[in-house]
Amino acid sequence: MGDSRPMIGTGIADILRVAQRISYMVASGLGSHLRRSGLRCADFRGAGLHGNGRRLVFNGAFRVASLSLLFALLGVCFSVADDDSNESAAVAITELKSFVWDFSRKDDQGFDGEPDGWKRATGDSYPSYVQYQIVARDPDFERNMLKIDSSTLRPWLKLRSQFPSLPALPPSIADMTVDRFVRIELDGGQFTAQSPSIEASRMYQYRFSADIMTKGLRHDTARAELVFLDESNQELARHSTVPRGGTSDWTSCQVELVRPPVGAKSMMIRIMVQRSEDGLEDIRGTIGFDNLRIEQYPQLQVVTDQTRGVYRVGQPITTTAKIMGLPAGASQIQFRLLDHDNRELASELLSVNHRGDPVSKDSASKDSAGVLAETAPRSVDSDVTWQLPHVDVGFYRVAASIVGKRASTLSTDVTFVVIDDLVGGPPHGPFGWTLPRGSSQVPARELGPWLSSLGVAWVKYPCWFSPTDTVAAEETAALLTRFQDNGLQTVGMLDLPPESQIAKYNLRGRRDLVAAQLFRDVATWQPLLEPLMTRLTLKVRTWQLGADRDHSFLGRPRLRDSINAISTGLQGFGQPIDVAISWPWLEEELDESETSWQAICRSSDPSLAAHELDAFLGLEESHSRGSGPRTWLLLDPIEKSRYDRDSRIRDLVLRMATVRGHRVQAAFVSDPHSEENGLLRPGGRPDELLLPWRTTSRLIGNLRKTGSLQLQSGAQNTVFVGGDRAVLMLWSAEPTEEKIYLGDNVQMVDVWGRVTELPVHPDPVQPSQHISIGPVPIFIVGADPSLLLFRMSVALQPTQLDSLLGLVQPLRVKFTNPTRESMVGTVRILTPPSWAITTPIRNWEMLSGRSTSEPFEVVLSNVAKIGTYDVPLQFELETVPPKLITVHRSLIVGPEGLDIKILTRLLRGNELRVQIEITNRSNRTQSYDCLLFPPPGRQYQRRFVTIEPGETTRREIFWPNGGELVGKRMLLRAVEQDGSRVLNYPIDVTR
Structure with a gap:
């Protein structure tokens, strides 16, 4: 510009003199204009002005705003000489982009009250009479600022006579200070408007936020969406804020970091007001949207050298942080190794090796949407690797965050587990997984060993594919063979036909995609399934009709004949098969004479608690003679969003323990990858319930629940026994300690699989192990099975003594020899001081498998009190070396009834x-x-x-x-x- 050169030579002192002149002219001229306009000083205190009598004074905040405005004008009106110094080049390296619609003047340069470039939906459900415009949050403040704008015109003209290069009109104080938003006034109907599209890149991830206000809504809700589009502007994915209704003040709603889907080229913002699900709409109501912001973040991903995050104890572990879109200035990665309780075990700060050059300042441009954004330097993949220190068995997270002055805080994590065998050999027992479609995250050759290492003994696998898809048939047959080679009990699942085949079933809609409808017409399904079944029935004998929780056979007439016909049709030229169907827990199972299926999978929503499951299974077994369909059930963890971690672990472990007390052939987690009810993260890596499930499956999978011990601490417990192995599971609502002797080589295993030795503490009366017990169950392994069974066999008869003071009352101690050899020893009753026993110690001898009952005579003294007493019973076994076992039993003193x-x-x-x-x-x-x-x-x-x-x-x-x-x-x-x-x-x- 012609007049810009003299200004470029002007020093900073000259610029400040100009600013001072503006302040003086505005203060003197504007003050008189304001007085003539009848405005009070109090009207402008929020704008940085205050009054003292008749004098109007500008405070520091207003002066700063004036200077900022002046420099902004100078930047627009006067050219700046190029500078190719290194310092300027460094300034040209910009930060990550941030796109903002705050509905200030820059978003409404057409002065029409609507944001520039936005498109509003029209149609019957989106009437035009719903008002939609940009308004001020504080109308009174806006009105006062507009009066100031009017009053600055004359002083501005005087200033312009001295500086001709200034714009014809003064800058708007109102545009600089007034906070505006988009207001929607309802009058029936819905509303949707969307922003111009802006470029999206999979090199980055994005955080979206919106300020939303609602007033007087009864049926409608308001929300904002971040929408990703392909190159044809077709919607690929959307991410919505939580809908807001009723009356709520301004609230910042966020959509956390999301990555554009594959094929995304652009993105946009959509603001919406929608009616309720039942179709009701609000006739009156106000909604506000403001500060719609899309922030760009680098892609930060943390991986381990084992892609599924499962390591054997002692195996080295390497983790790598991979970064895309990393701006200059963010040059370090902070690693932290955390255990299952988020305790930090180790940390490391490592530098990032940049392998890309920043873009020049000439590449900065205005976005296609007209939103001014800074352009990030060109970035390529960078990575940082950390060799973790040795860790023991357990569940771990590696958290990584970017460190740098010019990068927003960004962190992510990766999980992994370290496992040990716990029990030798492949998993046995009823516990398994249903593998949904998409389980190909694990290569087929590794899937079987991976499942086996995690304690999976049963697998349901979806096997429905096109009759012409020979590749899928071969791959599935090979996979099922690998399952069986790894000792997995395999069930084929016919849940959904391929999408290309659905039309052939003549269904009325997607809701009819259930087993009872798909298998309705044998002439339709048999030709389509015969090639599959001919090949796969050689590999798998048992087949489930329908997905888990597909209860469509419920209430179907002549169900026995229908299932029998389906079973016969599926056999075709293959081998005979067993058929399983799903059935809800709240519906009584049909009588054996009415069934033709070999297994029934029970489920409920929500899941039954452990005591409810125990009651349902007991009731079912009381009605069954043991020859009907085998019992399966679903055993999904309870919801992550509703329950804390320890409650979810306790609930899952107790239900698994309940299963081992009944005739349950298989218990499945229906979707291990479920974010809410699964054991794995959606990407297939371990989640926090994987190890508790695995530990329980491995330790009690092939044991039977045989009873419980009466413990002095009052802790709840369950004893599992099988062969020469026994496991004692302990838990307590409140932390406690149990002192009990369980054998010489006893260990404690927590739900994470960590093993702790339990030494015998010497004591002249009763040597014992000291076991800390809490709300999360623990497992005691290495206990002598015969010792546990002996403890459980001990009983007092009767369990209540009458309060007959001074009179002799009989009391017997009953117990059983569970060993294969004869037992010899003594039994002693330790009574309170107010009791007297004529002969407190008695000798006994017992053959293998036999029971005995030793008599005692009890006399209650005159001061004996009524109540419940803990009575220790000491057994000294004549073994080499001798063993002393103390068993505690409760005895009530008082009149019966x-x-x-x-x-x-x-x-x-x-x-x-x-x-x-x-x-x-x-x-x-x-x-x-x-x-x-x-x-x-x-x-x-x-x-x-x-x-x-x-x-x-x-x-x-x-x-x-x-x-x-x-x-x-x-x-x-x-x-x-x-x-x-x-x-x-x-x-x-x-x-």
Whole structure:
């Protein structure tokens, strides 16, 4: 420009003088204009002005804004000389792109109130009378700023006479300061508008965010979408914010990092207001959209040298971070190795080797959408490799993040597991997976060994392909052979025909793609399936009709004949087959005489809890004579989004344990790759429930649930035994410790597969292992199976002693010899001091497989209290070396059929109330003389109580100055009238 050269030579002091002149002219001229306009100083405090009497003063914020505006104008109006120095070249290296629609003046240069280049949907469902325009968030502030714009015109003209190169009109303060948004006013109907498209690249991933406001919505919801398009502008994928309804203030909604799908060339933003699913629409309501932003991020991917992330213990592990689209300035990768509890085990900061040259500043351009964005340097693949330190068995994550001043924080992670055998040989038992279509993430030759290493014993595999697809037939036959070579029980699944074959089945719609409809016409399906079945029935005998949870056969008439005909038709020229169908748990299984299938796969939604599954399986077995269809079931983990990790682990392990207590042939995870209910991440790498599932499958898969132990800690447990191996599973709602002797070579295995030795702690009374127990189950291995069975066989008879003080009562200890040899030893009862046993130690001898019962005589003293007692029973076995085993059993002292409940409460006035509630569950009337003894220093109180059969009687006793009794112990002594019982009941006084 002609007048630009003198300005280029102007020093910074001259520019500041110009800015000062502008401030003075605006302050003096604008102030008088404002006063003539009747505006108050208070109207502009938000714009950086304040008033002092009649004088209008600009504060620092407004001066800064004025200077910023001046420099912006100078940058537009005056040319800048080129500078090829290294410093300028460095400045030309730009950051990653960011595309923003904030609906300021740059997005509405046509002054029509609508964003430039946006297209609005039209049609019957999208009426034009729904208002759509750019408005200010604060209309009053906008009005005041427009008045300022009007008042600056005359001072600007004076300034322009001194600087002719300035624009004809002053810059708009309103455009600089007013925050605007897109407002939609509803009047019935829906609304959709979309932005111009902008370039998308698979070199990058994108984060999308939008500010959304709603007011007065009852049926409609508002959301924003990031849409990827191909070169023909056809939609490939969309990613939506969470729909918002009702009335909500401005909320930032985000779509986290997404990568454009294959074939994507461009992307756009779509804002939408949609009616409810039932078709109802709002007649009134307001929606706002603002700050629509697409941010570009590098592609950061972390991989390991084992693509599926499964390592054997001791195997070296290498992880590599692969980066695409990395800007200059981001030159390091921070690696962190984390365990299953996100504890950091190791870290490493490594430099990135850049192998690309940045683009020159001449390549910076305005995007095709008209959105000004900085252009990233040309990038090529970079990678950084980290050799991990040695790690033990367990579940791990490697987190990687980009470190650099000019790169936004970006991180990702990769999971892997380190496993050991736990149990020798291939997996056995009922636990397996259904492999959905797309399981080709693992090469066919590696799939069988990989599944076996993860504890999978059963596999369902979809096998429905076109009769002319000989390649698929050969590959499937080879894969099924490999499954069997690896010891996997294999089930073929006929779930869905190939897409090209669906039209031949004459279905009414996609909802009819279920087994009962697909197998309706034998003349249709038999020719299409005969080539497949002729080839594959030589490999697989059992076939499931329909997918998991396909309950379409339910309620079908003459089902026995239908399934029999399907089974016969599928055999064709192949081998005889067994057929399985799916059946919901909430529907009763048909009688054996009405069935012709060999297996039935049970399921429910939501999944049954462990105790519910136990009840359903028990009920089913009570109705079955053991010769009907074999029982299968689905055993999916509960939802990741609803439950914490430890709750999901406990639920899964307990249900797997329940299966081993019933006649269940197979239990399948229906989709191991499910992000919500699976064991693997969608890409096939380990997720946090894989190892708990594997550990449980390997440890108890071929064992039977035989019972449980009564433990002193109260921890819940299950004993599994098979052959010469036994496993004890322990868990407790609250952390506790159990001291118990289980053998000499005992180990603890947690759900992650980590093994810990449990040494025997010496003790003169009872040597024992000390086991820490918590909410997540643990497994005890190496325990002596005969020792566990012996512990479970011990019982007291009776389990309740009457409160007959001073009288002899019989008590017997029963137990069984589970070994193959004779057993000799002694048994001793350790009783409370208030009990007396005439002969506490008795000798015994027992043949293999036999049971015995040793008698004792118990006398309760006058101070013996009623309640439940823990009675230790000590068995000393005459083995080499001798073994001492302590078993704990519960024994109740008190009259049978009489329940006593006592509550204390401190009332107003410092009075203590003691409420005695006695329930008589016997068939005779009982009367008691109740004496309540306080601590020493107070007089006892007395009440007579008579309780009729089946009734409950209450008595209340009040004590003055009750606060003195809180925290102390009272004693209720109830003496039976016309009887010999005396009940001593201790009472701990509480508020």
